[in-house]
Structures are given as structure tokens and as C-alpha cells.
Amino acid sequence: MKTYHPNGTNNLKWWQKATFYQIYPRSFQDTNGDGIGDLQGIINRLDYLVDLGIDAIWISPIFPSPMADFGYDVADYCDIHPMFGDLDTFDRLLAEAHGRNLKIILDYVPNHSSHQHPWFLESRSSRQNPRRDWYIWQDAKADGSPPNNWEAFFGGSAWEWDELTQQYYLHTFLPEQPDLNWRNPEVVEAMYNVLRFWLDRGVDGFRVDAIICLMKDEQFRDNPAVQPGSFWARWGNQLEPRYTMHLPETRQQIRQMRQVLDEYEDRVHIGETSAPEYIDLMPYYGDPLDGYDIPFNFNTLNAPWYAAGMRALIEDYYAVLPPGGWPNFVFGNHDVHRLATRYGHENHRSVGMLLLTLWGIPTMYYGDEIGMEDVFIPLEQRIDPWGINKPETDLGRDPERTPMQWNSSPNAGFTTGKPWLPLADNYTQVNVAAQLADEGSTLNFYKKLLRLRRSLPALHNGSFTFVDGQGDDLLAYQREANGQRLLVCLNFGAAERTIDLSHLTNRAETLLSTHFTNHSGTTFTLRPHESILLQLN
Numbered sequence: 001m002k003t004y005h006p007n008g009t010n011n012l013k014w015w016q017k018a019t020f021y022q023i024y025p026r027s028f029q030d031t032n033g034d035g036i037g038d039l040q041g042i043i044n045r046l047d048y049l050v051d052l053g054i055d056a057i058w059i060s061p062i063f064p065s066p067m068a069d070f071g072y073d074v075a076d077y078c079d080i081h082p083m084f085g086d087l088d089t090f091d092r093l094l095a096e097a098h099g100r101n102l103k104i105i106l107d108y109v110p111n112h113s114s115h116q117h118p119w120f121l122e123s124r125s126s127r128q129n130p131r132r133d134w135y136i137w138q139d140a141k142a143d144g145s146p147p148n149n150w151e152a153f154f155g156g157s158a159w160e161w162d163e164l165t166q167q168y169y170l171h172t173f174l175p176e177q178p179d180l181n182w183r184n185p186e187v188v189e190a191m192y193n194v195l196r197f198w199l200d201r202g203v204d205g206f207r208v209d210a211i212i213c214l215m216k217d218e219q220f221r222d223n224p225a226v227q228p229g230s231f232w233a234r235w236g237n238q239l240e241p242r243y244t245m246h247l248p249e250t251r252q253q254i255r256q257m258r259q260v261l262d263e264y265e266d267r268v269h270i271g272e273t274s275a276p277e278y279i280d281l282m283p284y285y286g287d288p289l290d291g292y293d294i295p296f297n298f299n300t301l302n303a304p305w306y307a308a309g310m311r312a313l314i315e316d317y318y319a320v321l322p323p324g325g326w327p328n329f330v331f332g333n334h335d336v337h338r339l340a341t342r343y344g345h346e347n348h349r350s351v352g353m354l355l356l357t358l359w360g361i362p363t364m365y366y367g368d369e370i371g372m373e374d375v376f377i378p379l380e381q382r383i384d385p386w387g388i389n390k391p392e393t394d395l396g397r398d399p400e401r402t403p404m405q406w407n408s409s410p411n412a413g414f415t416t417g418k419p420w421l422p423l424a425d426n427y428t429q430v431n432v433a434a435q436l437a438d439e440g441s442t443l444n445f446y447k448k449l450l451r452l453r454r455s456l457p458a459l460h461n462g463s464f465t466f467v468d469g470q471g472d473d474l475l476a477y478q479r480e481a482n483g484q485r486l487l488v489c490l491n492f493g494a495a496e497r498t499i500d501l502s503h504l505t506n507r508a509e510t511l512l513s514t515h516f517t518n519h520s521g522t523t524f525t526l527r528p529h530e531s532i533l534l535q536l537n
């Protein structure tokens, strides 16, 4: 029975204790009737977030953008898209959030800009333009075809032909998202100044987009074919991204970005990292710990929902963390289907229990606290380019980006206009107002759990030990710090299961159950899909 001990037990940094909450700003709250959320909407909902009990808000991109990838195509890194507000509204948001002890994290998109960014307009205007080398240009092969076989994540070749200047430019994602050339020191300096622009305004950190793609092979070698059934095949890719992802040079850039953040006090550095094997994620912590505070752990995003599989995922992760490296867990975001849809409606509270009681920083996705599910969007109504370009896959991201369901009024209280994506049919029942009024709701479950997480230090820095021998469908673990002993038990199955704790305690009390059951004693019978958090006396 292995116990994992968090390091630095009592002097935790703010982000080590924080619960992060991702807002997809287009879908949170509209205040001007255009059917798209805005910054004033977030300001209006800050009290809701305080009441919910989260600590930090990460907002997906809010910068000027033609919205080819809904904001991840940035046309000006140092301004706000008028659809969301302006810099004054942003400053107000920051002040209002800070006044409530909430941190604000921005999305930083260094791998690519929009094709409408003035830098790219200059770069593509002529081969002699001083900004030509700010992006990645290559000649065609003798037969006119692209310089190599690299494929774009969102489908097709990663190279786009430019008629005017007779060269190809690289785009890891859409042609509207040309890749910046991070081997050019002028680009590096300009992009660091973007960080400083927002840090000077007072933002508390960044979530850095697509960082694993930042550096590409200098020799532009062809990527090899994927092995059938491999991790990459799952994404509809034909090639393994050997020369386009996870290049060691990227780590040098991360270290330097980190140094920019360290010019300021107490800012958090979060990387959008992912790797099929945990061991390949660890270098993103830096050596020693001079990279990301939070290199996102996405391996739980597509985890199969069964006890032994989940246990292996957690153990494998803890086992390879570098000394001092703090774990984190993500179960939902704007790029994958809603967790209630992936894991099953009956399990979604258990996912929350896991996320908020494991050792590691939780990142929640807006709407998961009320159990929002995917909204079905027929092929002809898809607007996400990934879903449109790869119609044979189930990768389209519109279903998980639909408007927040605030109440049962028309358009769920999200907008007075026409919502940019359809609302869930069930919004008249599944919404914040209805759940606030219902003691046993998912929202009240999350509120209680978040309060417990705040008040129980063992959930932050307590040791972590799996409790063995509880049978197939149960997953149980202990968290312990300074005499406080907690036990979490999840029933993954569709039948009742009993856990016997007599070897651990004389008496345990229920602090919270997904089903709001409330027992004490040494044996606990969990209902199908029930999870419980207990205090061991």
C-alpha cells in the first residue's frame, strides 16, 4: 500500500490550494443582446462564482479575432474584442474579481496568431518584408506540393500556399491560424511583451495554449505514419507528430516565459500540455520546477469509467511526479464532450467527488456544476471547424460549448437575443435557479464539496493512500494531514456495494454523499453510483 506525500506541507502557494474554473466567454452571460457572452456578463456573475466556492477563473480568449477558431485566432494580443467589451471593462472585471478574492487567468496563444494579425499581413505582403521571418515560410517541392507531409490538427495539410509570394506557410491548426516563428528572437521578445502587458494590468497568470506544438523540427523532416490503434489515431491523425510536437527546444521557451512571470509576484503558469504517457508530461514542470506550475493533466479526460482503470491512471501519475511537482486533474473543458455525457449522467457527481478530493489542483468547466450535458448539433448546423473538417469523427466541439443555463426563462437567462449556439432542450429543468432552490441538486452538491475542500486542509496537502481490497466496483482512498483523516469511496457500479472500514476506524461520519445520504459507523452501503466523503474518527 503506497502513500503519496505532498511536499512543502504547510506553506502552500495560493494556486496549490485553489480550485480553477474555466469560463468559455462566448457562452457564460450575454448582457448586450447579441447572443454572445461578454465581460460585463462575467462581472454580473462573479457573486455566483463566489457563492459556488471557486478561487480562480480562467477565461478562454477574449482578444480581437475573426473567430475562425472562436478566439484562438488572435488578431491583436493586447486588446479586447468589442464583442466582449473593451480594456476598461476588462480592468473593471479584474478589480471586481480581486475585490472578491477571485483570481483571473488569461489564455495566451503563442503558437499561432490570426491570419488577420498585422504581423502576418506584413509577413505575407512580400518576401522582403522585415516581418517575413516572423512566421514559418517554405518553398514548394519541385512538383509544387507542400514542403513535407505535416498535417494540420484540424484536417488537411499543415501548409497553405500563398499565391502572392509563391511560398507555403505553416499552420498547425487552421489556415487562418499561421504559426509564429519562435526561432526568431524578435517574435520571442514581442510575445514576452504581450505577457508583460497583461501582467502589468494585474492578471494572476496564464493558461498557455498548444504549447507542445511551439517548436518544430528545424530540418522539416516528414512525420512517420501513425500505428493503428495508437493514441494519435484516436484524433483522426494519419501521422505521428514526431517532428512537430514535444520538441526539447520548447522547454527553453517555457523556462523563459516563466522568467517573465517571475518578474511579478505570485503569478501562476499553466500549460496546455498533453502526452499519451505521463512520463512525457513531467519535463513540462521544468528542471528543477522552472517550467509550468500546472502542466495540464488531460489523461483523465478520456478515462474509462471503472474503478481499477481510474486507480491505475491516478497511481501512474503520482508515481512519476518530479520532486516538488504538484499534480492537477482536468475532467472537462471546451475541447471535449461534457463530462456528464462522457461518463454518464448517473456518474457525473462522482466525477466531481474525484476531482475535488484527489491530491492535485482541480480545474472545473463552466456548467459542469449543474450537470450540463452535450447538446446535439446536427452536421449541417455545426460551426466548429474541427467538427466540420472531420465529419467522420465525433470531434466537433459545439456540443460542449452551449450557453450556460441560468434559469427557466427564455434562452435560460443567458441572452435576450438569439444564442450563438442552441440551448439544451432540458434547460427549463437543469439550470442554476432551479438547482439553488433544490437542496439535493448537483449544484448544492458542488457548493458543499467546494466548502469542504476549503475547510479541510487534508484535501490540499494531506497524504494520499488507496485503501485496498474493497472489491471490483469500489475505489477508496484516504487523505490525512495533521491528525485529520478523511476517506473517499466511489461506487462505480450499478449495484449497491458495502465498504468495511473497521480496520481503519471505530467510527466514521459522512461529510458528504453524492446522494446526500448521511450515515455513520464502520460499514457503509453505497447506492449504485454513489460516492461518499467521510471523516474517520
Ligand code: NOJ
Pocket: 069, 072, 109, 173, 209, 210, 272, 334, 335
Ligand atoms: C487548444 C485550444 O484549447 C483549442 O480550443 C484550440 O482550437 C487550439 N488549441 C488551437 O488554438
